[in-house]
Amino acid sequence: MLELVELIAKELVTKPEEVQVSSRQEGNTFVIEIRANKDDLGRIIGKEGRIAKAIRTVVKASAIKDGIKVAVDILQ
Template sequence: MKELVEVIAKSLVDCPEDVVVTETEKDNSIVVELRVAQEDMGKVIGKQGRIAKAIRSVVKAAASKDDKKVIVDIVQ
């Protein structure tokens, strides 16, 4: 999941070298934290959170075959 979020985020932002993705596993869920440069935050979130919602949907679909819950957090 980490690689998937990283590829999507790097394709959206102006500073792909500032994209940092960390993955932690808790119980039966995976928490993926996405950090981007301050000026790229709007590009990752999108208007009314549409891009962030789309990223979460794609990751959730990819994780459905593993029967794990995936939480994508966009952190400053």
């Protein structure tokens, strides 16, 4: 799942080498964190958060298949 999020995020930004995707566990939920150059955050979030919502939808659909809970955070 991390590879999927990283691939999507790197395709959206102008500086893909600065994209970092990591995960941590919080209770029974895996939290995937996306970090990118602050100039590229708008590209990942999208207009009115539409791209971020789409990323979360894809990740959650993949997680349901595996039977786990996942959250996606976009950080500076």
